[in-house]
Amino acid sequence: MDLRTALPRSMKTRLGGYVHLARMIDKCRAVLAGTEGEYIYPCPMDERLLDYAGITAEQFTAAVKANVTDEGVTEWLRRTATPHATAELEEWNRKLLERGPSSPESAAKFAKYRDAVDPSRTDITAWSDLQDLEEGRPVPRRG
Numbered sequence: 089m090d091l092r093t094a095l096p097r098s099m100k101t102r103l104g105g106y107v108h109l110a111r112m113i114d115k116c117r118a119v120l121a122g123t124e125g126e127y128i129y130p131c132p133m134d135e136r137l138l139d140y141a142g143i144t145a146e147q148f149t150a151a152v153k154a155n156v157t158d159e160g161v162t163e164w165l166r167r168t169a170t171p172h173a174t175a176e177l178e179e180w181n182r183k184l185l186e187r188g189p190s191s192p193e194s195a196a197k198f199a200k201y202r203d204a205v206d207p208s209r210t211d212i213t214a215w216s217d218l219q220d221l222e223e224g225r226p227v228p229r230r231g
Contacts, residue, residue, distance in 0.1 A: 090118065090121070090123040091114070091115065091118040091123055091124050091125045091126075091127045095223050095224075096110075096115050096118070096127060097110040097111050097114055098110075098216075098219070098220055098223075098225055099111050099133065099185065099216040099220075100185060100220070102181075103162055104162035104166060105174070105181075106141075106165075106177070106181065107181045107185055107216075108133055108134075108136075109137065109165070110158065112130075112133075112137060112148070113152055113158060115127050115129035115131075116129050116148065116149055116152045117152060120149070120152065120153055129145075130145040130148075133184070133215065136184060140170075140172075141165065141168075141169035141170060142169055142170030143168055143169060147168070151164040151165070184216070185214060185216045186214050187214060187215055187216070188215065189215075198215070198218060201218060201222065205221050206221060209221060209229075211229055211230040211231075212230075
């Protein structure tokens with residue numbers, strides 16, 4: 089994938105039961121191809137998924153390199169990752185998607201990015217929504 093000309097999938101896209109996995113695969117493939125542009129792999133959100141799954145970025149990168157399809161990577165993850173009950177995975181997914189800035193410095197950076205795209209969107213408080221806004225995906229307004 090060439091992230092200089094195409095966007096990675098939304099963090100909200102589910103693959104193998106995990107949010108963010110599809111996006112992380114896209115970014116990893118782009119890094120392997122040298123076409124990541126401004127995107128970072130592994131980023132802090134990637135690290136959260138890797139930690140939850142009990143795998144390293146090096147293991148994941150090797151799996152993406154060895155498996156051409158999303159299904160192949162997903163199957164590898166199923167075999168390799170720390171198993172979690174469905175309810176636990178759903179709770180982790182919810183928390184990741186709702187995660188917002190965790191420090192004053194992070195909040196300032198968040199506001200700067202948001203305001204550069206649309207300063208009227210003060211209803212956006214989660215990184216997942218900010219990514220979608222920045223990448224031109226619709227983000228419903230919250231009341």
